[in-house]
Amino acid sequence: MVEPAHATRTLSLDVAGQRVPTPCDVVGHGPEALLLPALSSISARSEMRALAKDLGHDFRCLIPDWPGFGDQPRARLPLAPRTLDAFLDALLATLPGPYALGVAAGHAAPYLVAAARRHPGRFGRLILVAPTWRGPLPTVMGPERRGLFRGLRRLVESPFLGDVLYRINISPPVIGRMLRAHVYADPAHVTPGVIADKHAITRQPGGRFGTAAFVTGALDPVETREEFLALFDGKLPPVRVLRPERAPRRSGAEMDALVATGRVVKVTVPGALSPHEEYAGEVAAAIRAA
Numbered sequence: 001m002v003e004p005a006h007a008t009r010t011l012s013l014d015v016a017g018q019r020v021p022t023p024c025d026v027v028g029h030g031p032e033a034l035l036l037p038a039l040s041s042i043s044a045r046s047e048m049r050a051l052a053k054d055l056g057h058d059f060r061c062l063i064p065d066w067p068g069f070g071d072q073p074r075a076r077l078p079l080a081p082r083t084l085d086a087f088l089d090a091l092l093a094t095l096p097g098p099y100a101l102g103v104a105a106g107h108a109a110p111y112l113v114a115a116a117r118r119h120p121g122r123f124g125r126l127i128l129v130a131p132t133w134r135g136p137l138p139t140v141m142g143p144e145r146r147g148l149f150r151g152l153r154r155l156v157e158s159p160f161l162g163d164v165l166y167r168i169n170i171s172p173p174v175i176g177r178m179l180r181a182h183v184y185a186d187p188a189h190v191t192p193g194v195i196a197d198k199h200a201i202t203r204q205p206g207g208r209f210g211t212a213a214f215v216t217g218a219l220d221p222v223e224t225r226e227e228f229l230a231l232f233d234g235k236l237p238p239v240r241v242l243r244p245e246r247a248p249r250r251s252g253a254e255m256d257a258l259v260a261t262g263r264v265v266k267v268t269v270p271g272a273l274s275p276h277e278e279y280a281g282e283v284a285a286a287i288r289a290a
Contacts, residue, residue: 002078003053003056004027004028004029004053004054004056004057004075005026005027005029005050005054005056005119005279006025006026006027006053006056006065007025007026008023008024008025008026009023009024009026009059010022010023010024010073011015011024011064011094011095012090012144013034013087013090013091013094014025014090015067015077015086015087015090016076016078016083016086017215020063020067020075020077021072021075022065022091022147023045023064023065023070023072023213024045024062024063024064024065024088025045025048025052025061025062025094026060026061026062026063027049027052027053027055027056027060027061027063028052028053028055028056028057028058028059028060028061029060030057030058030059030064030067030100031058031059031060031099031100031101031124032059032061032097032098032099032100032101033055033059033061033062033099033100033101033102033103033134034061034062034095034097034099034101034102034103035048035051035052035061035062035063035068035104035125036048036064036102036105036108036112036114037053037063037065037066037097037102037104037108037110038064038105038106038107038108038274039066039069039084039106039107039210039214039219040107040176040214041170041175041178041211041214041215041216042175042198042202043066043069043070043201043209043210044065044069044070044071044202044244045063045064045065045070045071046071046103046161046197046201047127047274047277048061048063048103048278049063049105049192050250050276050280050286051103051277051280051283052253053280054155054280054281054284055090055101055284055287058223058288059095059100059101062095064091064195064281066079066080066084066087066108066210067084068206068209068210069210070201071200071201071204072204073204073205073206074204074205074206074209074210075206076206077210079210079212079213079218079219080218080219081111081219081220081221082153084111084142084219084221085111085114085118085221085280086222088111088115089114089115089118089119092119092122093283094270096122096176097122097123098121098122098123098124099123100124100216101123101124101125101126101127101212101287102115102122102123102126102226102237103117103126103127103274103276103287104128104131104247104276105126105130105132105133105274106130106132106273107132107133107214107220109128109129109132109220110131110133110134110221110222110228110231111129111221112126112128112237113126113128113231113232113236114221114231115199116236116275117231117234118151119185120235122133123237124231124237125237125238125239125240125290126237126238126239126240127239127240127242127276127287128235128239128240128242128288129242129269129276130239130242130243130251130255130260130271130272130274130275130276131254131255131271131284132242132251132254132255132273133220133221133222133228133254133262134217134220134254135214135215135216135217135218135219135220136214136215137149137215137216137217138208138216138220138256139213139218139250139251140250143217146163149180149216149218150214150218152212152217153213153216153218155213155259156208156211156212157197157206157208157209157230162208162212164191166207166208166212167177167253170199170202170207171199171204171210172195172196172199173201175181175195175199176177176190176195176197179180179194179198182251182272182273183206183273183274184247184271184272184274184277184278185244185245185246185271185272185273185275185278185279186278191213215281225257228254228258229257229261229263230257232258232261232263232264233263236263238265238290239263239264239265240264240265240267240277240286240287241255241258241264241266241267242267242268242269242278242287242290243255243256243259243266243267243268243269243271244268244269244270244271244272244273244275245268245271246270246271246272247272248273249271251273265290267290269281269282269283269286270282
């Protein structure tokens with residue numbers, strides 16, 4: 001089968017009082033679909049390309065990089081939930097759709113849901129792939145240590161020492177362990193090429209600021225499970241949650257709590273926290289069946 005057309009454009013969006021250059025891939029043709037990559041140390045729009053190539057036979061997929069993330073030098077912004085909300089508002093003002101699909105992975109999921117609430121009628125359906133709302137340190141250590149997390153963020157953001165700490169913690173061996181531990185389900189998929197690609201993303205100028213914000217929970221859009229579930233109250237487009245079979249225990253429990261509300265429809269897919277990369281074909285099939 002012939003691959004769908006693929007182009008990249010750069011948007012100039014007004015976010016937090018700054019003009020932010022925003023690369024956006026455009027893949028395929030048909031009704032429009034917005035695909036939002038996860039927020040993480042290795043986040044970039046490239047993680048959505050395999051999925052977009054599959055969906056691109058039926059949809060015109062738009063894939064932006066989040067501010068502070070991606071495979072290009074990062075603009076220095078006040079990275080906080082209000083900034084990411086403002087980014088999506090600016091994106092939807094520039095590319096208003098309407099979108100037949102809104103697809104979001106990981107930590108992008110609650111931001112997409114909140115945007116759909118702020119912009120009713122823009123999305124026909126929402127697809128949340130392995131949705132999360134809590135950063136790695138709050139997930140592992142508990143929210144009561146927020147003071148420690150703020151201190152760690154300031155340390156990583158500091159000149160000289162912060163860059164040294166960042167380089168140590170995103171070295172290729174560390175990235176490989178992270179991918180095998182909870183990002184990919186099959187360790188055989190964590191090839192040297194995959195590790196090298198992810199490491200290149202982390203080495204973009206300004207990369208440590210997005211990582212520090214995400215890992216310490218500063219980009220968590222809510223503070224409790226109850227607040228997360230409340231995002232799904234009220235009028236929303238139909239929401240489908242693609243729940244990976246091998247999601248980590250704590251993250252999987254949050255996905256299961258959302259499914260238990262009855263406000264979303266669950267579809268089980270293979271994978272861990274990044275099934276849209278590791279099993280793009282199965283995820284695309286689940287989206288088409290929605």
